[in-house]
Amino acid sequence: MATGFVFHELYMWHNTWNWAQVFAPSLTVQPGEHAENPETKRRFRNLLEVSGLLDQLVTIKARYASEDEIARVHTREHIARIKAMSAENGGDASSLTPFGKGSFEIAQLAAGGTMAACDAVIEGRVKNAYALVRPPGHHATADVGMGFCLFGNVAVAIAHARATHGLGRIATVDWDVHHGNGTQSIFYADPTTLTISLHQDNLFPDASGSLAERGEGAGEGYNINIPLPPGSGDGAYLAAFEQVVLPALRRFKPDLIIVPSGFDASGVDPLGRMMVTSEGYRAMTGLLMQAASELCGGRLVMSHEGGYSPMYVPYCGLAVMEEMTGIRTAVEDPWKPHMAKWGQQALQPHQQQAIAAAARLIEAIA
Ligand SMILES: [Zn+2]
Numbered sequence: 001m002a003t004g005f006v007f008h009e010l011y012m013w014h015n016t017w018n019w020a021q022v023f024a025p026s027l028t029v030q031p032g033e034h035a036e037n038p039e040t041k042r043r044f045r046n047l048l049e050v051s052g053l054l055d056q057l058v059t060i061k062a063r064y065a066s067e068d069e070i071a072r073v074h075t076r077e078h079i080a081r082i083k084a085m086s087a088e089n090g091g092d093a094s095s096l097t098p099f100g101k102g103s104f105e106i107a108q109l110a111a112g113g114t115m116a117a118c119d120a121v122i123e124g125r126v127k128n129a130y131a132l133v134r135p136p137g138h139h140a141t142a143d144v145g146m147g148f149c150l151f152g153n154v155a156v157a158i159a160h161a162r163a164t165h166g167l168g169r170i171a172t173v174d175w176d177v178h179h180g181n182g183t184q185s186i187f188y189a190d191p192t193t194l195t196i197s198l199h200q201d202n203l204f205p206d207a208s209g210s211l212a213e214r215g216e217g218a219g220e221g222y223n224i225n226i227p228l229p230p231g232s233g234d235g236a237y238l239a240a241f242e243q244v245v246l247p248a249l250r251r252f253k254p255d256l257i258i259v260p261s262g263f264d265a266s267g268v269d270p271l272g273r274m275m276v277t278s279e280g281y282r283a284m285t286g287l288l289m290q291a292a293s294e295l296c297g298g299r300l301v302m303s304h305e306g307g308y309s310p311m312y313v314p315y316c317g318l319a320v321m322e323e324m325t326g327i328r329t330a331v332e333d334p335w336k337p338h339m340a341k342w343g344q345q346a347l348q349p350h351q352q353q354a355i356a357a358a359a360r361l362i363e364a365i366a
Pocket of ligand 1: 176178262
């Protein structure tokens with residue numbers, strides 16, 4: 001069976017204006033393009049085409065998530081606020097999250113694209129799927145957008161998979177370099193959704209993503225944060241998978257695994273300070289495919305989140321898609337020899353300490 005792929009031209013038309021004032025109250029630097037712009041995603045999609053891999057993928061048609069479907073995880077007030085601003089000239093979902101006219105509908109299409117990817121995998125039309133959507137979603141909470149996100153695409157898709165396919169347990173493994181705070185908060189009291197986030201410690205949002213955030217009420221123990229020190233590379237990420245992510249998934253036994261997939265943990269990302277390579281992303285994908293095949297018939301869906309290096313995101317994305325399809329193209333990652341010279345890719349003792357602390361959390365999963 002083939003791998004499904006979701007893309008829509010409208011994802012590229014979500015306007016984030018420019019940013020110069022997002023970190024400062026006054027204009028002190030020349031305004032430039034917002035970091036969350038179409039370029040990295042378009043180049044990822046284009047490398048799939050140029051490499052020939054796109055021809056091997058099954059196109060899954062994106063659809064618009066309805067307001068009722070979004071309201072399964074977001075407040076009506078939040079939806080109405082974004083809709084009203086979008087109908088005018090756009091606005092800001094909160095700090096850092098400017099959007100233009102029509103972005104409400106594009107955000108509906110991003111959530112709906114992730115839902116469509118889940119439908120195709122759950123119904124067995126494809127073995128796994130990647131939704132290359134925009135705007136991203138993992139920072140949006142029930143009642144506010146933030147961190148470039150309007151609606152929680154993955155959260156909406158999880159609620160949809162439950163409501164329409166009757167799925168029980170669903171796990172997310174968020175490898176975006178920023179904390180998946182939105183997904184975490186939406187399912188914080190829900191023991192049927194295991195939310196795992198690997199992220200750079202103390203990056204974004206402020207004071208978010210610590211080991212102490214473990215869920216609440218019936219959901220206590222079903223949220224696992226793996227905050228990693230800046231400088232963590234393939235060695236640390238793979239160790240975190242072996243010691244925390246995979247054992248947690250095995251205890252939880254999900255019916256579906258969804259990855260909020262950000263390539264901003266890469267070694268050349270402007271917004272993160274991690275060192276993951278395309279080979280690291282390939283290896284993490286392979287481990288998740290193994291876990292999915294062992295636990296849930298191979299059901300694995302990825303939904304695109306961050307990743308801000310226009311030169312490198314395409315290679316990370318291609319590596320993930322090659323692994324998901326089992327097809328190697330002739331394209332080589334041109335950064336590989338360059339990044340190999342940097343050193344420090346192997347697991348370091350202080351990184352192992354952080355991972356061991358997170359590993360202690362998995363015992364709470366029943
Ligand atoms: Zn991110």
